[in-house]
Amino acid sequence: MKRHVTIKDVARVAGVAPSTVSYVLNGSRAVTAETTKAVLEAVDQLKYRPNPTAQGLVSGAYRTIGVVSAQIYSQYRGRVVAGIHSALRGTGYHPIVSGIEDFAEPDEVLETVMGRGVDALIFHDHFFPPERIAELHRQMPVICVAREIDGMPDRSVLVDEVNGGYLATQHLIELGHTRIAHFVADHHFQGAAQRLAGYRKALEEAGIPFDPALVFQGDNLGDSGLRLAYELLESGVPVTAIFAANDYMAYGAILALHRRGLRVPEHISVVGYDDEHTSGFYVPPLTTIRQEPREMGRTAAEAVLKLLRGEVFRTVVTPTRLIVRESTAAPGHAG
Amino acid sequence: MKRHVTIKDVARVAGVAPSTVSYVLNGSRAVTAETTKAVLEAVDQLKYRPNPTAQGLVSGAYRTIGVVSAQIYSQYRGRVVAGIHSALRGTGYHPIVSGIEDFAEPDEVLETVMGRGVDALIFHDHFFPPERIAELHRQMPVICVAREIDGMPDRSVLVDEVNGGYLATQHLIELGHTRIAHFVADHHFQGAAQRLAGYRKALEEAGIPFDPALVFQGDNLGDSGLRLAYELLESGVPVTAIFAANDYMAYGAILALHRRGLRVPEHISVVGYDDEHTSGFYVPPLTTIRQEPREMGRTAAEAVLKLLRGEVFRTVVTPTRLIVRESTAAPGHAG
DNA sequence: AGCGTTTAGCGAAACGTTTTTCTAAAGATT
DNA sequence: AATCTTTAGAAAAACGTTTCGCTAAACGCT
Numbered sequence: 001m002k003r004h005v006t007i008k009d010v011a012r013v014a015g016v017a018p019s020t021v022s023y024v025l026n027g028s029r030a031v032t033a034e035t036t037k038a039v040l041e042a043v044d045q046l047k048y049r050p051n052p053t054a055q056g057l058v059s060g061a062y063r064t065i066g067v068v069s070a071q072i073y074s075q076y077r078g079r080v081v082a083g084i085h086s087a088l089r090g091t092g093y094h095p096i097v098s099g100i101e102d103f104a105e106p107d108e109v110l111e112t113v114m115g116r117g118v119d120a121l122i123f124h125d126h127f128f129p130p131e132r133i134a135e136l137h138r139q140m141p142v143i144c145v146a147r148e149i150d151g152m153p154d155r156s157v158l159v160d161e162v163n164g165g166y167l168a169t170q171h172l173i174e175l176g177h178t179r180i181a182h183f184v185a186d187h188h189f190q191g192a193a194q195r196l197a198g199y200r201k202a203l204e205e206a207g208i209p210f211d212p213a214l215v216f217q218g219d220n221l222g223d224s225g226l227r228l229a230y231e232l233l234e235s236g237v238p239v240t241a242i243f244a245a246n247d248y249m250a251y252g253a254i255l256a257l258h259r260r261g262l263r264v265p266e267h268i269s270v271v272g273y274d275d276e277h278t279s280g281f282y283v284p285p286l287t288t289i290r291q292e293p294r295e296m297g298r299t300a301a302e303a304v305l306k307l308l309r310g311e312v313f314r315t316v317v318t319p320t321r322l323i324v325r326e327s328t329a330a331p332g333h334a335g
Numbered sequence: 336m337k338r339h340v341t342i343k344d345v346a347r348v349a350g351v352a353p354s355t356v357s358y359v360l361n362g363s364r365a366v367t368a369e370t371t372k373a374v375l376e377a378v379d380q381l382k383y384r385p386n387p388t389a390q391g392l393v394s395g396a397y398r399t400i401g402v403v404s405a406q407i408y409s410q411y412r413g414r415v416v417a418g419i420h421s422a423l424r425g426t427g428y429h430p431i432v433s434g435i436e437d438f439a440e441p442d443e444v445l446e447t448v449m450g451r452g453v454d455a456l457i458f459h460d461h462f463f464p465p466e467r468i469a470e471l472h473r474q475m476p477v478i479c480v481a482r483e484i485d486g487m488p489d490r491s492v493l494v495d496e497v498n499g500g501y502l503a504t505q506h507l508i509e510l511g512h513t514r515i516a517h518f519v520a521d522h523h524f525q526g527a528a529q530r531l532a533g534y535r536k537a538l539e540e541a542g543i544p545f546d547p548a549l550v551f552q553g554d555n556l557g558d559s560g561l562r563l564a565y566e567l568l569e570s571g572v573p574v575t576a577i578f579a580a581n582d583y584m585a586y587g588a589i590l591a592l593h594r595r596g597l598r599v600p601e602h603i604s605v606v607g608y609d610d611e612h613t614s615g616f617y618v619p620p621l622t623t624i625r626q627e628p629r630e631m632g633r634t635a636a637e638a639v640l641k642l643l644r645g646e647v648f649r650t651v652v653t654p655t656r657l658i659v660r661e662s663t664a665a666p667g668h669a670g
Numbered sequence: 671a672g673c674g675t676t677t678a679g680c681g682a683a684a685c686g687t688t689t690t691t692c693t694a695a696a697g698a699t700t
Numbered sequence: 701a702a703t704c705t706t707t708a709g710a711a712a713a714a715c716g717t718t719t720c721g722c723t724a725a726a727c728g729c730t
Contacts, residue, residue: 004395004716006715006716006717007716007717007718008716016679016680017679017680017681018680018681018716018717018718019679019680019681019682019718019719019720020678020679020680022717022718022719023678023679023718023719026718028718028719029677029678029679029719030677030678031678031679032677032678032679035678035679050716050717051392051452051715051716051717052397052450052451052452052717053388053391053392053397053452053715053716053717054392054685054715054716054717054718055716055717055718056388056391056685056717057386057388057389057392057684057685057686057687057715057716057717057718058684058685058716058717058718058719059685059717059718060339060685062387062388063451064451075410078413085432085433085447089443089447092450094431094447094450094451095431096429096430096431097420097432098420108424112420112424112429115387115427115429116387116398116399116429117386117387117388222612222613222615222616223616225616226616248613248616251613251616251617252616254618255616255617255618255620258618258619276613277557278557278583278586278611278613280557281557281558281560281561281583281586281587281589281590282586282590282617282618283589283590283593283617283618284593285590339686341685341686341687342686342687342688343686351709351710352709352710352711353686353687353688353710353711354688354689354690354709354710354711354712355708355709355710357687357688357689358688358708358709361688363688363689364689364708364709365707365708366708366709367707367708367709370708370709385686385687386685386686386687387687388685388686388687389685389686389687389688389715390686390687390688391687391715392685392686392687392688392714392715392716392717393686393687393688393689393714393715394687394688394715395715671730672729672730673728673729673730674727674728674729675726675727675728675729676725676726676727676728677724677725677726677727678723678724678725678726679722679723679724679725680721680722680723680724681720681721681722681723682719682720682721682722683718683719683720683721684717684718684719684720685716685717685718686715687714687715688713688714688715689712689713689714689715690711690712690713690714691710691711691712691713692709692710692711692712693708693709693710693711694707694708694709694710695706695707695708695709696705696706696707696708697704697705697706697707698703698704698705698706699702699703699704699705700701700702700703700704
């Protein structure tokens, strides 16, 4: 019914051999202007498009990059994927994304991604077992985003998470805060410890003693920010600011404060992390740390293409910066 | 270097013909228990995995579903894609998603999706030219999400948008509001008119005259909600409630009200639409209309699979419901 | 002018499967 | 017991490309 037009049809119409059509289309060998013209006309006339599957079979490549990403619902992570898409556009490679479900079984995710055959992999998650990733690394190019794996040097696109934590905390210190709580990101996530390290570094530099009673372990969800803020308030430890390791936890925290009649930033300042798309329209607009997720995605995709071409790639660390909005102010401001 | 193990290798080790291996693996013909065992052992030993490209070549299918989605940054849309992924898992089909960029060129998007070959398409956008979609529809199964196209009966997964607009408005009317503004969704989007129709229907039923001065055309972004709310306030028309046709515009509106010293819901009630993931943690938590994006994605994917198998699919309309949170209250509540 | 070399085209092999066709042995039928 | 049918396996064709090897004509060199 929908008979596909093949290279043979083109060859027949143009009056040449199939191989000549291939040479014209790929420019892989010299062809007379005359023949070229005839072939191109036949291609146009028949609306011929090479069958990618057949091309893939002979080239031995799938022209596909597998992308494993946790928690796609985060706009931040969505933008990393968008960056990958955009860098791959026009290269002939296409991404196949999986791990949309939170914490799907590693094997299942891998099956989804690999089932169709991939030439390389990009991991942007923090739960996939490192040994499994290292094993895959031995078979094909693998790049990790915001994650480093033992035995895989120069295979990561990192963010300066320590600096992110440092900037957030330092901002609060500069405003005059000394009692700053920190809601730690999901412990599966490597950046969690680094953001915490940045937080400690800023405190130390300012001569403020680190108080473990101000540090709470979260899991990145809005609900956890809400719960931790209640916990913090009930613990009775004095506090004038909260640095949440992601925006969702910051949202939850602000809601909890609101419910307890505390206003942000008048009573308590809050800093988030990731600059989700909605954070500029939150009430109050959220001060947060911006990374460049699109840029990270692009870089990861370009790294993979480099490796595929046999070139070398060296781990890059992308910058973080502070976005000051209206959720932070000097303490005692409500007075 | 990374010599792939082929069906011939398996055949050689098992001491049978390649075709026999294929029969064993696909169960497409009877094979002795003895032979089966030998083949399976060889497969295990060599860790053989069939090459999907070669399978695709002979079957003539790509085992790929193209997905064109606008504005993936919306969590709502992301969840539709997640639903598609989840319905496709285990079927051997894989989605290839494009249109991540807002308003990318149709041709470019199509090239990205089709470049690799797809067996069917799912559209979840509102800017792709309908004639182009209808044309593709003649070549392969095509399903549209939240959109209907002339000449393509029974090719849509719809939402009861009219009811959504109705529920939101009726909720406000029940609380006692009569001056209700509506921020219309992006005009490219078919649902925009339907939500507006639901708004008018609720007003009419309650005997409240429709006032065009209360209707503002938005573009779905937070910024537009902000701008329209300022416009509304400056216009001086009396108003006690806003029904925004998506949550982002509601966020922007609430921020604008906040900036003008108006509290939600004490001074003005606000209803959103879509129930984005963050809306439950907004201050105040947002009353909104929930659709079932995952379910819609699943349904669309299942529809496509049905069509691929030659079965019939009839357009389905998925329900909408009202989620009451804390951004709505009776008017005059602030006293 | 005669010889080697480049050029441009053709035909066929190859990629790794599935599927169709063929064959020989085993089993069923009268 | 002789023929017919079923069975289980092998061999070969097919899917649509790219690429290798070959050939004949055109070209360049002395």
